[in-house]
Amino acid sequence: MIDEFVQGIQGLNTRSDTELVQRAKEGDAGAFEMLYARYHPRVYRLLYGMLGNRDDAVDLTQEVFVRAWIELPRLQIEKTLYGWLRRTAINLGIDHLRRSQLVRFQSLDTPFDDEEGEPLEWQIPDETQDVQAAVELNELQECLHRALQQLSAIHRVVVVLHYIEEVPVEEIAQQLSIPVGTVKSRLARAREALRRHLEPLLNKGNEEHDMY
Amino acid sequence: MTCTEIRRYLSDYLEGTLAPEQAQQVERHLQTCITCAQECRALEWVPLLLGQWSPPVPSEQIWAGIEARLRAGSAWQVAPTERTSRLPWRVFTRWLPAATLAAVAVSALIALFVWRAQPTYLPLNGSYSSYWQAHRQWARSGGTSELYPYVEAQ
Structure with missing residues (x-):
């Protein structure tokens, strides 16, 4: 039983982003969780690096993945999901810095x-x-x-x-x-x-x- | 240019923001000055080192927040409504053929059992009117099986 479960997880883990996104679109929460497991460290590192604050990085990482879930039905993935996640994270990070008036870039x-x-x-x-x-x-x-x-x-x-x-x-x-x-x-x-x-x-x- | 001047330009040189003439001056200097060359190498290492930065990730905290927002927040109501309603339907459609087959098989078994348990009787002379007459005679006689005027169908 446990072996089957582990095999199932490993099976998901080896699947491409396109396949996992497709499954997530059909309501497979496990596939979405696998995408999260695959990319959240990079998204978090990017946001933590940009914002320099752990709590803000946690909040915005959550925001990125919540948006990913909402956008899934309209998402077109050519290679990896990370390109979309990174773009979203950068936009959110810059907006956050501007809103918090820490940074006026120009x-x-x-x-x-x-x-x-x-x-x-x-x-x-x-x-x-x-x-x-x-x-x-x-x-x-x-x-x-x-x-x-x-x-x-x-x-x-x-x-x-x-x-x-x-x-x-x-x-x-x-x-x-x-x-x-x-x-x-x-x-x-x-x-x-x-x-x-x-x-x-x-x-x-x-x-x-x-x-x- | 002196070493102090060159060092001011090193980062810009590495980022490619110097004018070609200035860049050539820096290059020439670096070929002859070991100290400035070492400083340049140290600056080159900066991006390589930064690439190794990996802060501890509070994975569970992040996921808990996502899950809570997806379950309780508006996110579930915007897009995943379709998904949540689709799940039982998918289960239903996936098992529908198997369930139909099983129902047919069980019905066939019950029918076979009933058919085998209740023998079919036919009138002796092949006439149903005489069948009913004989049946009434048999019923009046008390319904003993020995007197039943029909034979069991083979």
């Missing part, structure tokens, strides 16, 4: 976009550090987590989208309604800031690299 461009290489000054201190989550992480994860949390929201968004989610710069510019050059400039400034925060890890990486 108006704050000037101080960060000068080509003169002025030292980066964080004008929006991040007040949403999640200490409890940081405690749970190991050394590497803790270091990465803190480095990300140190970034202002407008820089964290482009960093997470480009470096972690590998969204093309052009697409980010379109999503945020800012020029491509601004995105690149923010990435450059954020890279410098991250490099300072990740100093111990980067030195370790360089030492290992030099060994070969």
Whole structure:
């Protein structure tokens, strides 16, 4: 009996997104749960990275999947469901940041976009550090987590989208309604800031690299 | 350009935002300056390290919220109404052929049993009017089986 159940779960797990979406459309809650199990860590990481706040990330991850369920009958999946989930998550994340008035993507461009290489000054201190989550992480994860949390929201968004989610710069510019050059400039400034925060890890990486 | 100037441009160089002339200057410098080259390498590592960031995911908390909203909230009423009503119908249609077959088989068995249990009697001379006359005579005589004037059908 248990073996059959496990086989059933494994069977679902090996099915393609298209098949699971089709089954979910027909009312198969197990198929929808399998899609959730497959993609929620990535959606959560994206939103947590963008928002820098665990509770908001939980709420919006739920929102993404609730919307996915509602949209299922109209959803056309060519390859994977994740493309749709990611788009929805990014839109929700940006809306949330705008609504909470933490970020005005356009108006704050000037101080960060000068080509003169002025030292980066964080004008929006991040007040949403999640200490409890940081405690749970190991050394590497803790270091990465803190480095990300140190970034202002407008820089964290482009960093997470480009470096972690590998969204093309052009697409980010379109999503945020800012020029491509601004995105690149923010990435450059954020890279410098991250490099300072990740100093111990980067030195370790360089030492290992030099060994070969 | 000096090392200090070059380092200001390194991130922009890596992001591809420098003018071609400036980018060439940086490249030339990196070929000759080990310290700046190491700094450049450290900056190159930043995205690679960030790619390893994986925060602990409160999976159960997230799913509990989704499930609660889908069950109680408007989400269930918008789209899944069709789904919830479809489920019993799908079960019904899936089992309908099997249920029909089973009902026919049971009916056939009951009919066979009744048919076998009750012998069919035919009038001796093949006439139903004489059948009823003989039956009445047999009933008046007290209905003993020995006197029943019919034979059992073979």
